[in-house]
Amino acid sequence: MTRKPLRRIMLGTAATVSGIVLLLALKPHSAPAPALAHAAVPASSQPPSSSAPKASGGGSKASGGSKANGGGSKASGGAKANGTPRTSSPQRTQTVTGDTVQTDYGPVQVRVTLVGGRITGVTALQSPSGNPRSEEIASYSIPQLTREAIAAQSAHIDAVSGASYTSAGYSQSLQSALDRAGG
Amino acid sequence: MGTVFSFDVTYGGGLAVPRAVEAAVASLHTADAVFSKYRPDSQLSRLARGGLALAECDPVVAEVLRLCERARERTGGWFSAGYAGGLDPTGLVKGWAVERAARMIADAGAYGVCVNGGGDVQLLGEPEPGRRWRVGVTDPLRRDALATVVEGAGELAVATSGTAERGHHVLDPHTGRPPLGAAVSVTVVTRSLTDADAWATAAFAMGATARRWLEAVPDAEGFAVGGDGETWQTSGFARTSAARTALGIR
């Protein structure tokens, strides 16, 4: 009979806020830890060439990408032939597919196009469709990733420090594709 | 550590280097299993909870904690692995793991080693005969541009700490809050990535005093981007940086 609406409201608010914060706090706050993935290490006896840095012959690439999904690799030029020498011809066009990476909205996967070992484009091969939010993320992540990759390359960059925050899923898929392409 | 690691290795041939790369990848996974804050079964988590004694841990735990202690001393307390009672060497462990992996490959006889762990880069040797390493530093405010390019030969480590990647993930150990009036990102260039990572973390937490502190650290240079787009760099940084390139394609 005797009601204390104010106390009830305060209790309700406190319970709701702390409940939401607790739920969020209980979730991991970093991207999933890398699982042991394809540590593909092509052996090569070619001496380093002096063309564009990433097209150099004796490059060896290994990556600890996210969830192993190596089956998605489609290297048209045979870029990743395990144990075979790899000589890059400047005109060769190559498309490499990255790993499928799970995000909140579903799987994402990117494909990289390289001409003569240089990145010319990044496209989303898989992005969760039907949800405009994920499409929006793809719409800015992909061009941004492309620009970043091309910018880094056009400056003859060996590595980039301070990775920018795009959608982590797309970045991971791109990285795995680049690793697979062998630069 | 939840990061993508990539390796770029130049070598003459043989199986020693590929094997070293495999071992280096494995070492990163081991480091993740030992040091992850997010795995309740990691040795670090168990150590922090008191369920495991330091002597029972992998010897690398003691090594990393010793390095943390050294970093705390070198940074006048600005780097801290002991904030809020927990045990959190995160600010250093990635750099340490990447550096260790890179040195494993270099020791196997590679000409050039570049290991990039989520934007913290350790480079050893040279990319091609006669060419220097070039490492781009992303502009935290203009995501499609590089703020600057660092150049160097031989041993080079570049670590960046800031708000750009994951929101505020560096806290001032004295207040337990994100640093006020600080840069959006601080990049430290030195020879060892263990040092670069710890110093970048500390310098970011220091805020406005970071520049003066970095000037006094021997063999290290710093570069920072502020929230208003203003940048500063230590006096020796120009030697490591190429002509400032704004590579925006916007």
Next chain:
Amino acid sequence: MTTTYDGRAVRRHAAPPLRARRSPAPLILALVYAGAAAVLALWWTSTSTVLGTDGWLVGAGRIAGLLTGYACAVLVALMARVPALERRVGSDRVARWHAMAGRWTVSLLVVHAVCVLVGYAMQDHSPLVRETLNVVLHYPDMLKGTLGAVILVAVGVVSARAVRRRVAYETWYYLHLLTYAAVFLAFFHQLSLGAQFAGNGAAQAAWYLLYGGAAGLVLWYRVLTPIRLNARHRLRVESVVREAPDVYSVLIRGERLAELGAEPGQFLRWRFLSGALRWTSTPYSLSAAPHDEFLRITVKATGGHSAAVAELRPGTRVWAEGPYGALTADRRSRRKVLLIAGGVGITPLRALFETLPARPGDLTLLYRARDPESLALWDELERIAAERGARVYSAVNGPDGRRADISADALRTVLPDIAEHDAYLCGPQGLMEQAHAALRAAGVPGRRIHHESFEL
């Protein structure tokens, strides 16, 4: 035709039931909370990580949004006039649940919108205003969703206590009806944009079921049931009688009213199809035991609406919905019963006083009013008391205007075995609180004090 109606026809004198009916309220509340837990589980299972400040914001926004969506369906279902809720839990209690949950829902809705928009703006590195416009204008179903949210917030504001007092009842009521449109409009963006529903057929089906169920309840109990009721019973005003200054009884004639299943102590929502009265539906308790041909309500003519009731002409058609309310005989668990009425709150208690199964001496009515003249229905009460061997006491203000206090001592003086009674209360909030406290102090446990209060 003039009829003196005193409900003799349905008087009962059977032995009192000694087992009170159990309220389904705990079960219903448990179901509602279990549903909320399931909604949180949906978020939990579909979320892998929470990254950075923007991740926290979007995560909080999503949780708030899911809970808002769930609560909207529950709020609609609560107000669907489901008999189990209206008659067994009690309309007043359900209305209080609705009001409380409504405030909570509107707050969560604001949290949802703010957190998601700020979080998205941070993710996209675009200014909040631009991000908001983008989301509202270009995301599918978001124009509808935004409109729904605006209506819900407006209703929330108008329902807030401070504003509610300054808004006409009709304005508030019709704005409230708009919430059906708002909930309908907001429904679509939940499925087309909710990350938790993307590619999750089971979750989508459950959501459709939840909303379909709520809509079905409304359609059945708020639309079809009243239509059938009024088509079957054809209610009309028979006569209007003045009982006390500003208090009028309205006698309503209908067909086969026994089928209505109304019990003494219950009320119906009445809409008199005459002049401005037709736009308002108002709850009035039956002030006499229901009869197969007649129902009687007693109304205090205070505001514009109830004053117009006094002017009703015989033959006016009446649209009624009900019966509702849980202030009925089956809540009682003891042989002896004390009824405490204040002012026009006498109406349901008058019906109970007449019909509660009781032996002589088991039934006592305490009736408080401003002055002897205001003791509406007093003659009837005295007659019933005489016939049933019941007692009726009145408490009126003293000559100096002082109120007759209801205290534990006063109750013990009148009824030395007060602690062995069930008590039914009906009247203004102040009297109810005072009587409740006095009864508790006199040793009557709370579960044996039955009351109905529509102050939220």
